[in-house]
Each structure stands twice: as C-alpha cells, then as structure tokens.
Amino acid sequence: MIEKSIPTDLTAARRLTEEILGRAEAVGYGEDDRFAIRLALEEALINAIRHGNKFDHARKVTVSADIGAKRTTITVCDEGAGFDPAAVPDPTVDENLEKPCGRGIMLMRAYMDEVSYNTRGNEVRMAKRRCSGLPRPAGQH
Amino acid sequence: MTDSSHHKPFRMNVTTRDNAIVLVVAGSVSMTDADRLQEKLVELAAERVAVIVLDLKEMNFICSVGLGAIIVGYLKCRHHAGQIRLVSPVPSVRELLETTRLTKLFDIYDSIEDALAE
Numbered sequence: 052m053i054e055k056s057i058p059t060d061l062t063a064a065r066r067l068t069e070e071i072l073g074r075a076e077a078v079g080y081g082e083d084d085r086f087a088i089r090l091a092l093e094e095a096l097i098n099a100i101r102h103g104n105k106f107d108h109a110r111k112v113t114v115s116a117d118i119g120a121k122r123t124t125i126t127v128c129d130e131g132a133g134f135d136p137a138a139v140p141d142p143t144v145d146e147n148l149e150k151p152c153g154r155g156i157m158l159m160r161a162y163m164d165e166v167s168y169n170t171r172g173n174e175v176r177m178a179k180r181r182c183s184g185l186p187r188p189a190g191q192h
Numbered sequence: 193m194t195d196s197s198h199h200k201p202f203r204m205n206v207t208t209r210d211n212a213i214v215l216v217v218a219g220s221v222s223m224t225d226a227d228r229l230q231e232k233l234v235e236l237a238a239e240r241v242a243v244i245v246l247d248l249k250e251m252n253f254i255c256s257v258g259l260g261a262i263i264v265g266y267l268k269c270r271h272h273a274g275q276i277r278l279v280s281p282v283p284s285v286r287e288l289l290e291t292t293r294l295t296k297l298f299d300i301y302d303s304i305e306d307a308l309a310e
C-alpha cells in the first residue's frame with residue numbers, strides 16, 4: 052500500500068504517479084492497465100490540485116494506492132470544499148465537444164471499473180481489475 | 193525532473209511545408225507538459241497557415257489537459273478557417289480520442305502525406 056500526502060503541486064503529483072505506476076509494473080500489470088491507471092490517477096490529481104485545492108500550496112493532496120495482483124484501488128483526497136460530480140456536464144455531447152476542460156471525471160469512469168465520491172465531494176475512490184499482464188492459466192500455451 | 197520508463201520525455205519539433213505546419217508531438221503529454229503544448233499550438237495558430245498537422249505516432253500518453261491544449265489550438269485556427277489534423281496516434285491514444293468523441297472534431301490520417309493531400 053502506498054499512502055502519501057503531497058503538496059498542491061503538479062510536479063509532486065507526477066512523481067507520485069510515477070511511483071504508483073512503478074509498483075503496478077512490478078506487480079505485473081501490462082501496458083493497457085497501466086495506461087488506464089495513469090490516466091485516471093492523473094485526472095484525479097489534476098482535479099484535486101486545480102479545482103479542489105485551487106493551486107493553494109498550503110493545502111495537501113492525500114493519496115492511497117493499493118496495487119494488488121488482481122485489483123488496484125486508489126483514493127485521492129483534497130482539502131477543498133468538494134463538489135457535486137453529478138452536476139458536471141457530459142463532455143461527450145456535441146455542445147460540449149469544443150470545451151477545453153471538463154473531461155477528467157468522464158475519463159476516470161471510462162478507464163476504471165468503479166469510481167465513487169464521498170458525500171462532501173473532495174475524495175474520489177477508484178478501482179480497476181487487472182486485465183493485462185495476467186499469467187496464463189496452467190495448461191495453456 | 194528525472195524521466196522514468198513510464199514518463200517518456202515530452203518533445204516537440206516543428207517543420208513547415210508549403211501552407212502547412214507539421215508539429216511532431218512525442219513522449220508523454222502529462223499534467224506537467226500540457227501547458228507547453230498549448231503555448232506552442234497558440235503560437236503556431238498565430239501564423240495563420242491553412243493546416244497544422246500533429247504527428248502523434250511517437251506520443252504514448254496524453255491527459256485531459258493535453259487534449260484541452262489541442263482543442264484550444266483548434267479554436268484559434270478556426271478564427272482564420274484553419275484546421276488541425278491528427279496523424280498516426282498509437283492505439284491507446286486513438287481509443288482515448290474515440291472515448292472523448294474528439295474524433296468528431298479532428299480528422300485522423302495514416303500519414304503526414306495523407307493529411308497534407310486533402
């Protein structure tokens with residue numbers, strides 16, 4: 052289990068992303084899974100830093116990542132006021148396609164198996180089953 | 193910052209062809225790199241060429257902020273009826289473009305020559 056509190060800083064967030072991806076690779080997750088975990092984690096961290104903590108360096112982002120052999124669970128918590136994820140417009144509808152922002156939550160949901168928020172809306176929990184890089188069952192060649 | 197095996201260094205290279213610009217985007221367009229991509233696209237859009245081709249064959253990752261940077265470039269180009277065309281995204285990036293439905297905004301080509309031929 053990786054549990055860390057990082058400053059509200061994109062470089063620190065990227066370093067932590069690298070550490071978590073390194074763990075996933077060591078456990079044996081394949082490229083597709085690591086792409087999905089990386090994308091969802093980056094989106095959660097960007098939201099926490101930009102929208103949650105509003106780039107306030109006095110605030111922290113707390114991350115926990117449990118990289119299991121079959122399943123990964125990641126929680127990202129900021130110190131902001133929280134928000135209602137249901138109120139975020141769907142970025143894939145025609146009228147929103149040209150908006151530069153607003154795709155983070157949709158991508159987390161698209162690339163992870165489970166995404167949920169706490170009541171306050173300042174903590175996202177994501178889970179993904181390992182799909183790639185699994186050892187072949189005995190008897191298969 | 194040291195680049196690990198996961199974070200391929202973000203690189204860009206610009207070449208000019210007739211009334212078009214080819215921007216090679218390589219490596220990872222991560223949260224720490226997307227601003228540079230946006231600055232470059234805004235700078236290139238200001239040259240008011242007809243087409244900016246983004247060669248993506250060596251780009252292995254892009255986050256939503258990076259996608260937003262390309263959209264900002266697209267909106268800037270539209271001011272002068274210019275276009276941004278995408279070339280050879282790797283399968284994971286192509287899937288990302290399809291998931292976000294950005295394939296409706298951007299045509300994807302197999303080669304730079306194809307992108308410039310239209």
